[in-house]
Amino acid sequence: MTISLRTPGVDGLAPLVVKLGEWQSDDGPVQLHPGDLGWFWRFGVDRAANAIRVWERDGELLAIGMLDEPDLLRVAYSPDALQDEELNHRLFDDCRDPERGVLIEGKVYVEAPMDALVQELFTKDGWIQDDPWQPLRHPLTEGLEQSALTIEVIGPETASERTALQRASFDGSTFTDERWHAMAAGTAYAAARCLVGRDEQGTVVAGVTVWSAGEGKPGLLEPMGVHRDYRGRGYGEAITRAAAAALRDLGASTAFVNTPSSNIGAVATYQAAGFEPLAEVRDQYRPA
Template sequence: MYANARTPDRRELEHIGRVLGGWQDDDGPLHLHPGDLGWYSLRGAAATAAAMRVWSDADTIVAIALLDGPDLLRFAIDPARCQDASLASRISADVGDATAGVFEPGSATIEARGAAALGEELMKRGWEPDEPWTPLRRSLAEPVEVSNLRIETVEPERTAEWVSVHWSAFRGTPMPHKRLRSFVDGWCAAADAPFFSPGRILLLRDEQDRPVAVSAVWSSGAARPGLIEPLGVSQEHRGLGYGAVMSRAAAATLREMGSSSATVCAESSNVGAVATYLAAGFVADPEVTDWRRDA
């Protein structure tokens, strides 16, 4: 019998990361990845543990989820149990019960790629398909051709330029100094969490040595898929091909780290992002959807 959802202790994070890494496979879904936990770790190890939920069969972890905000739960399930109706029922009951410590009452979204039985159970309980996403992969069996532009690997305490480009890419507004300092401190906090060692922080500079694009990449172990999360180009340097250059550089870095493929998932509505990855040699898998519960 599967145990109810529980919130792990921060001392369990390293073990959870190893389990999650073992579930990554080139033939499997682009589900929750250790890199997602690495990126979330900008909030610190304690906050990361508090945002996680695990389901177990005796002492064996069978499902791992991250509350990426109060109303989004991102899943990975042991590939051997993706068709397990009993596990799907247990998880569905927990996410639908406000006393189970997963969701508060109201609207919520679940990302459960590849979890076929869970999707069927959620649908039975009234959850509906949400917006489509496009998974993209690039095999790293062969070397990746990269630009001669300067690509830097940035140390956590020296991420001010990286953070400014990221803010421009995703916010498009001037970055408050206080927020900049907080973001840099977050990278230092992530470096103290157990998910950082398989990560690299990358910065691309143009011919004038200006920072124009950023990425972070995360390994899940040798001969397993690596993750690009995030990747962005500053607002003033878009449309010049830097996104594809950064994507190839990220893939090349993952290959150097021993990854078998580079993976990323983009909102299908973000046609520019999908086109950028395709231009960088990624191949799109069939679209996937999240599951939504309205208030």
């Protein structure tokens, strides 16, 4: 048996959302979540399909990769395949050779589970660890109450409030109403929610999107933002608590978020909302 690489196409996306959910575990490695694919879906279903690579052996799906950018591949593994030598060597070779249609030439990045064998292969080949990211997880057992904001679930008629908040929270954001509707039409969004928080004057000051991976699986916050004119008032903590509560209501076992370790403010906000830091994770990159 040999490992094959393919791009699944639009019709193949829905089964991959399910598989990514099945691979999530509170005891397993931090890795690509169905919500990551769901958030990418805002660019349209065709672009989402074109960004996916899957590795299989004899019809068995072993790894799923998503090109967040042409130079950044994020990979999830089947729990039994983290140390599979044939898979890891094939994935390593595919990432090294631009002719194989995974990563481009020059400086490129790969995000893979820290305990996957491919990490060792990249290191031996001279790849370098990038700056650390801080995963955090909430147990969803307590500490979900908040009183600073009035929380609303966004639907098609109110999408503009969510997209406007995103643009007011992140410099350079390109999140538009059209992209919200593209995201909401995706398979992953069937188990997701967009929330906004209003202050006492009724102004939308914070927002978040939460993604379920299925009953009893860890859910994801991606993304969370506070309007740049309303920071420093506890709204980030409040919307994060609301997000965790929404994931609990969706049946999640825990709530998970990932942010650059250098973003000290974000890390502090998540911890204030009851999230506990896990071991840091790092991409590896090949210098240009």
